[in-house]
Amino acid sequence: MNQLWTFWQSTGLYLLTLDQLIMILIGLLLLYLAIIKQFEPLLLIPIGFGGILSNIPGVDIAVGNGVLAQFSAMGLDTGIFPLLVFMGIGAMTDFGPLLANPKTMLLGAAAQFGIFSTLLGAIAMNEIGMFDFSLAQAAAIGIIGGADGPTAIYVSSVLAPELLGAIAVAAYSYMALVPLIQPPIMRALTSRRERKIRMRSIREVSQTEKVLFPLVLLLLVALIVPGAAPLLGMFCFGNLMKECRVVARLSDTAQNALINTATIFLGLSVGSKLVAEEFLVGETLGILGLGIVAFGIGTMTGVLMAKLMNLFSKNKINPLIGAAGVSAVPMAARVANKVGIESDPDNFLIMHAMGPNVAGVIGSTIAAGVLIQFAA
Amino acid sequence: MNQLWTFWQSTGLYLLTLDQLIMILIGLLLLYLAIIKQFEPLLLIPIGFGGILSNIPGVDIAVGNGVLAQFSAMGLDTGIFPLLVFMGIGAMTDFGPLLANPKTMLLGAAAQFGIFSTLLGAIAMNEIGMFDFSLAQAAAIGIIGGADGPTAIYVSSVLAPELLGAIAVAAYSYMALVPLIQPPIMRALTSRRERKIRMRSIREVSQTEKVLFPLVLLLLVALIVPGAAPLLGMFCFGNLMKECRVVARLSDTAQNALINTATIFLGLSVGSKLVAEEFLVGETLGILGLGIVAFGIGTMTGVLMAKLMNLFSKNKINPLIGAAGVSAVPMAARVANKVGIESDPDNFLIMHAMGPNVAGVIGSTIAAGVLIQFAA
C-alpha cells in the first residue's frame, strides 16, 4: 500500500499543477498552428513540443541536468544555435534582386520603424503603470518588429533571457500571420493606381558582384555598427560560401544538415523557456499585443517610404513591395505579390519584393546591433 | 642509449598489460562479429573500435583529456547521445501496424517480464553470494531484457555507469543473436496449428491518427510515468516530425545526418567504457549470463501472452508475433515471420509482428522510466 502511495505521488496526475496544464495546452496549440495552419512549422513544432516536455511534472527536462536544459545552456544562452541558423539562412539567401536595385534597401530600412516604435510602446506601457519593463527588456520586445526569428531569439538571449519564450513565440506567430496582418494595411495606404505600378525588369547581376557583396556588407558593419557583426558576420559567411562556388560541399551542409540540426536544437531550447513561471505572466500579454503593433507599423512605414521615394524618382516603385521590408522572408514578398495581383493579374511583384525583403533582414540585424550595444 | 631506453619505455610493446591485450582482443572480436557476422554493426563497430583505442597504453584517449573521454563526458554521461539516437529511431518508426491493431500492445507489455525477471535474477545472484549488485545495478542489468540499445545505454548511464560497457555489449550482442535465441523457444511453446494461424489483414490507418498518436502517448506518459518522459519524449518528437509531414527537412536530418553522427559518437563513447578495470570483472560474466536469460524469458512471456489472449478473443493472434514484443526492432519481427513461414509458406506475419515489435519499444521505455524513478 505504501508503495502504491509513493507511486501515486510520483505520477503526473498527482503532481500536475494548473500552470503546467495550461502551458501543455499552449504547447499543443502551437503544434496545432504549426501542423494544421502551417504557421512556421520548422520552428513552432520544436518550440511547441519542447514547451510540452518542459511542463511535465516530476522529471527534470528543462531544468537541472535535463536534456533540454543542456541544449539550452549549450546553444541558446551562448547564442550559438541562432547564429548557426542565421549562417544557414545566409547560405540560402540570394542578394541578386537587391543588387539589381539597391535603392530598395531604403524600404528595408523604413520598415524597421516597427522595431523602435514597439520599444517606445513598451516604455509607454511602463508610463501608464501596466508593466515594469527595463530598457533592455523593451529593446528585446521591440525586436519582434524585425520579423526575423533568429535575430529576435539572439537579441533576447542577450538582453532579456527571461522574456525569450514569449518573444520567440510572438515573433514566429506573427511572422506566420503576415498574410493576415499586412494586406489590410497595404490596401488602406495605397491607391488602386499605385498598386498597379509595373516596375522595370530586373537587370542580371554578375557572380562577381554576388561574391563581393557579403564582404562589402561585413566591412561596412565592422566600421559602423560592430555590435551587429556576430549576427551579420555569420550571415555573410553563409552567403559567401554559397556564392563563391568553390566550397559547394560546405554550403550544402550549411543549408541542410547543419541548419536543420541547429533548428531542432534551437526550437527545443526555446521550448524549454516555456515554463509556467516565466510565460504565464502579464508581460506575455503585453508582448503579444506590442508584437502585432510592431508588424503593423513596420508594414506601414515600409509602404509609406516607397510612396515618399516615388515623389523624388522617375522610376516608380510599386509601394506594395515596401511592406516586404519588414523581413519575414519569403512570406512578406509573397504577400506583396499576391496583393499586387488582386489589382493587376499580370503584374508579378515577387522578384521586386525580394530586394526589400532581404534588405529588411539586414536592417533588423543593424537595429539589433544598435540595441545590443546601447541597451545592454 | 639513454634516449633509446626512454623511447622503449614509451612504446606500447613495453607498456602493454595483459588486461589491455585481452581488451584489445575483445574489441577485435566485436569488430569481427559486426563485420563478418553482421551483429548490429552500426553500434558494434564504433564500440569495438572505441574499445581498442581505449586500451592503447601510454596515451590518454579514454581518460583525462582524451578525445573519447571528451565524447563520453559530452554525450554519454549527460544522456544526450542515446536520446538523439532515440529521436532518430522515432523519426524512422511507423506506428501504423500498431494503430491498426492496438490490442497487440499487450504483447509488448508481456515481453517486458524479461526485464524484471532479470532484475530478480541479478538479486538472486547476490543471495547465493556470487556478486554484490546494488538495486540500481540490478535494474540496469535487467534493462538488457528490453532489447533496445539506446534505452539500455541511457538507463545504465543513469543507474550504473560502471557497468555501462558490459551492459551495452550484452544488449547489442543479444539483439544480434535474436535469430538464434528466439526460434527454439517459439517452437517449444506453440503447436504447429497455432503457428499456422492466419491473422486478419490490417486496416489502413489515417494520417491524422499517426500524427495524434505520439502526442497521446506523450501525454499518457506525462500523467503516469514521468520518469520515462525524456526517452519517450524524444522518441515521440522524432515520430511527430516524421508523421506531420510539414517539417520534412528536419525529419530527414533526424533520420540521417543527426542519428548517424550521434551513433558514431555514442558507439565510441561506449567503447571508452571498455577499459580493463571495469570490464574484466566477474560481474561481466554475470551480466552476459543474465542477459541471455532476459531475452529468453521475454520471448517466452510474449508468446504465452498471445496464447492467453486467444483464450478470450475470437480474432485469434498467431502466438509467434508475441515473441516480437521484446523489441529488437526489426529483427524480432522478421524472426516471427520466418518461423511462421516454416509452418505455412504463405503466411506472412511481418506486418502483424511490427505492432508488438514497436509496442515492445514503448514497453521497455516505460519499464526504464519506472526503474529510473524507483531504483536510483
Added chain:
Amino acid sequence: MNQLWTFWQSTGLYLLTLDQLIMILIGLLLLYLAIIKQFEPLLLIPIGFGGILSNIPGVDIAVGNGVLAQFSAMGLDTGIFPLLVFMGIGAMTDFGPLLANPKTMLLGAAAQFGIFSTLLGAIAMNEIGMFDFSLAQAAAIGIIGGADGPTAIYVSSVLAPELLGAIAVAAYSYMALVPLIQPPIMRALTSRRERKIRMRSIREVSQTEKVLFPLVLLLLVALIVPGAAPLLGMFCFGNLMKECRVVARLSDTAQNALINTATIFLGLSVGSKLVAEEFLVGETLGILGLGIVAFGIGTMTGVLMAKLMNLFSKNKINPLIGAAGVSAVPMAARVANKVGIESDPDNFLIMHAMGPNVAGVIGSTIAAGVLIQFAA
C-alpha cells in the same frame, strides 16, 4: 551631442587599429587566394573569414564569450575538430594503391625529412639570434613539412597554440602551392630517362585486405608510437567504416555532413587565432620561410629515396612519385602525374603516386606522434 560622441566612440571607424586593419587585409587576401586562385578553399575560406571577424574592433567575437572563441574552446583547444576532419579523410581514403605496392611506403617515410629538417631550421634560427623558439614551438613549425592540414593543426594545438594561426595559414598555403614548389625540384633531381620509367600495372587488392589494413596499422601504432594513436586511430576508424561496407550510412555521414561541419567550425576556430598580437610578429615570417623550405626538402628526399630504392630493386620506381610522399593529398600525386606526362604523354603515374601520397599521411602522423610524445 553626447550620444553622438558615444556612438562615434563605438564605431569601427574610431576603434580600428592599424594592426586590425592589416589583419583584415590579410583575411581578404586569404579569401582571394581561396576563391580566385583556388588555394585549398575548403579551409582557407573559413580561416580567412574567421580572421576578418576576429579583427573587428568593439565586439567580442574571437575573445571572451564571442562565438568564434566558443568554437575554438569547444573543438580546437580540445583537438576534437581536427580529429573529426581526420576521421572523415580516413573515410575518403583508398589504401588500395598502397596495398598493391607496399614498398612505396618508404617514399612516404623519406619525405618526412622535411618535418625534421624544418625543426632543425627553426632551432638554427634561434642559434643565429633571429628568434627564440622553444623545442615545442620548433616541432610545431616542423610539422608544416608534413603537408597535412589537420595533423598540423592538431600538433600545434598541443605543442604551440600561440603559433597555430601562422602554422595553419602556412600549411594550407603551401599545400596549395605544391604545383609551383615541387616541379622544379623534381626536374632538377631526375634525368629525363628516369622520368620516363613506366611502372608495372597495379595488382587488384581484395576487400579483405582493405578491411584488415586499418586494423594492422592501428595495432602497429599502438605497439610502437602510442602518441600517434589519437590521430591515426580516428583516421583508421573512418577508413574501416568505409571499407567494411556494413555501415554505409555512418561512412556516408563521416564523409559528408560530419566532416563538412567540422571543417566549417575548424576553419572559423583557426581564423579566431589570426588576431594581430599573435600573427603580426617576426615569428610569422620565420614560419612562412621555414614552411617553404620544409616542402622543398620533403620533395627532395622523397625523390632521392625513390632513386636509392631503384639501386637495389629490379622493379624500377619512377622517382617522380617520390615527391608525392610529402602528402598534400591528392594534389602532390596529381603533380607527379603531370610532370611525368611532360616527358612521356602516355605514362600515367597518378595511381602509382597515390600509394606514397597516402603513405605520406601515415608518415607525418607518426612523426606527429613522436613530436607530441617527446617535445611537449
Added chain:
Amino acid sequence: MENLLNQGVGLALFGMVTVFSFLTLLILATRLMSFLVSQIDSEEESVLVDEDSLPDSSPPIAVIAAAVTYYLSKKQS
C-alpha cells in the same frame, strides 16, 4: 541482503504492473483517439497538410492571449 531481495521483488512486481497498466490505458486511449478521428473524418475531408492553405481569418494566436488572461484573472482573484 534480505532487504534488497524485498526491494527487488517489490520493484519487479510494481514495474510489471505499471507496464501492463500503462499499455492497457494506451490501448484504450488509442482506440478512443482512432474513434474520434474516424468520426471527424467522416464529417469533413481530411484537414491535414493542405499545402496551399494560408492561415484563416480567426487567428488562433488570440487563444494564447485569452488563456494567459484567464489564468491571470483567476490567479489574482
Added chain:
Amino acid sequence: MENLLNQGVGLALFGMVTVFSFLTLLILATRLMSFLVSQIDSEEESVLVDEDSLPDSSPPIAVIAAAVTYYLSKKQS
C-alpha cells in the same frame, strides 16, 4: 521613470537614424562595387571560378610576408 522614457526616445531616434544611415551607405557602397566590377569585367573576361586553373607563377602568399615585414619595420622605427 522619466529617465527611462528619455533613454527610450533617445535610443529609438538614434537607432532609426543609424539604420537609415547604414543602409544609405550600403546603397552607395553597393553601387560603387557594382560600378567597379562592371569596369573590370568589361576589360577582361570573368576571372571567377576557373575550375582548371592552377595557381599562377607569382605566389600572392608573398604578400602576407611583405605585409608583416612592412608592419614590423614601421613598428620598430
Added chain:
Amino acid sequence: MENLLNQGVGLALFGMVTVFSFLTLLILATRLMSFLVSQIDSEEESVLVDEDSLPDSSPPIAVIAAAVTYYLSKKQS
C-alpha cells in the same frame, strides 16, 4: 641554447629513425597480412559481407565470456 640544439638534433634523428622503422615494419606487416589473406582466400570463397547470412550456430559471444573467465581464473591463482 647549446642544450636546445642538442635536443633538437636528437629529436630530429630519433624521429626520422622512428618514422622509417615504423613504415618498414608496416611494409612487413602489410605483406604478411596480404599473404595470409591470399592463402585463406584461395581455400574458401570470400567470407566478407554476405548480405543474407544470419549469425551461425556457434555464437562467438561465448568467446567473450570464455576470455573473461580465463582471465579471472588466472588472476585469482
